[in-house]
Amino acid sequence: MTLHTDIVTGALSRATAGSARAAEVARTTFLTDTVAYAARLIREVLPTAAAVTVDTEERELHEVRDADGETLWHAPTSGPGHMFNDSLVDDVDDLLRQAIPFGGLAAAGWKTSEQGFPYRNVQLPEPPPADRHARAYVRHEDAVLDVHATLTEADSSSFTLRDRFGKDMREARDRVRAAILNGGYDWPDGELTVDLHGAGDVSSVADLAIACAILAAAGHVDRVTLKRTVLLGELGLDGRVRVTDQTRAGVRFADLCGYKRVIVASTAATTCPLIPGGHVHGVLDLRQAIDRLALPLGD
Template sequence: MGFARTCSVALVGVEGVVVEVQADLEPGVAAFTLVGLPDKSLTESRDRVRAAVVNSGAEWPQRKLTVGLSPASVPKAGSGFDLAVACAVLGAAERIDPRVLADIVMIGELGLDGRVRPVRGILPAVLAAAGAGYEQVVVPECAAAEASLVPGVSVLGVRSLRQLIAVLADEPVPDEEPDEPGRPDPLLAGLRVPGTGAATAMHSNGAAQQDSGHDLADVVGQHSARTAVEVAAAGGHHLFLEGPPGAGKTMLAERLPAILPRLAREESLEVTAVHSVAGLLPPGKPLIDTPPYCAPHHSATMQSLVGGGPGVARPGAVSLSHRGVLFLDETPEFSSHALDALRQPLESGHVVIARSAGVVRFPAQFLMVLAYAGPDMFNGR
């Protein structure tokens, strides 16, 4: 008989709930039961964790194993619990001292070979852990810089389960072979959302982007329009640009974030947390300190604008442009339902999405810029 516990974090929107991961070993037929309202990807962690433990050189306990995720009333989704589940099992099997695990929060997905892969939402998860009073956090090595943005928390970045076992058992830490230079890091593949252009050309699909060298000083002429942009930036006013195609509406909108004030520390953490949950943090830049810019196509659905989608709700364009600029080019071409959905975030500064699995709240305080090419383009409308 053995028992061990450690902690991880369940994300609800951009807010986290600390979850206690408990492992109990009892005599009986070898079985692995996972309880505590897990979703499909979390249920599959049983196979991932078993393979990762064996391939890391540890022995899998051949007894009746029950892993509980508490509080059981909170839905748990994603693969970020893998690392905590594996260590709790090894603690119950006495491969690791259970007392060492009790006050550590662990976040990360495990590959079958035991490597620790990053997951979305590292920053809000660590913020939740710090808010709950935890001071030690274990995350994937490539996400350690993001986790270190939270003050007062000791962050340990590991590349494999083998390394973490050695650290917790006070053994020599093995070296892991680095990836070949110049090749994409496969550990980052899980952070790139298909269809969003997160890896390249983010602006082409309306995902938020940061300062890309646009400067209002590049604009020659357009004195009235430039004055309007400057007034909007200074007072935080929304802006409507009207003019024929090629007049410079998009050019001016793209340069509006460059004259907005740089984000304060708290604002940067808010923006970074949203992009971390969406899986859109720029590689090598764990903290977003410039106002984001988001320009969705006019065919965007209501869900892509305000957030949602199947399963776990994801941030939409209004949240990805939080503390920045949301540009709606050819505004009359957007559906009326999508435009009507912007009323709540414009009034309250946040958006609430209700699903059967629960209610999530995303920040959405942005400066909106509308553009219209005039009646000629729409046949007199």
């Protein structure tokens, strides 16, 4: 049987098919742009974020992970003191609530999570290649701090070091810079920004972690190894690592937090408590600390 379609009906048919294709493209673009926008918001406080898990039924963020699969934030176990605070989470959730109802998630790269539906894993777009991030940890009874170092290519060099309240840490900045240079390392070119996130008092015990995060961002330290190590020590201008009042208590607290390697000043290592199945390494200076970070975790 032959179908006879008039000119108007044929035109409407073609127009409808074209609109459907345009709608599919627009929907995928909308979902992709939403993920890029959410990634920007997340990386303002979690710069190493690489993937997220979304509860598509509740239309809210469930988990944030880095490129190594380490959990950076998880709902609801990450408490109110987490650097990825409720306000930022709400902003991301608002984006998800706008985008998810449009569907087409699979076409935009949202893959079913190992947990099954309604959870989906979403890879975040790669950050700009000019930005290099590194993270180091300070853990002691008075502070639980994450040190984030970001190095961005630029025509001129700058160094900004801020505490968890966003205030400039001038004395620590001068100590760390001098220690890196006197340790025999070139100062990295570009715009260097180091921010401390977390809770508790910031003290000179964070100097070593700050310096190692900077050198990791500059490519002198493996970033994965750095994230699995707690560093405790003040730096002298000559690069020597000094004991602080928080060092010994910091080793005990790092053990309670599950870390198996802590690096401290050599004069404190013999009097620090042992970590079952782990190591407390004493170093004389920043260069020894970097050499220690180059070894496997079990050594």
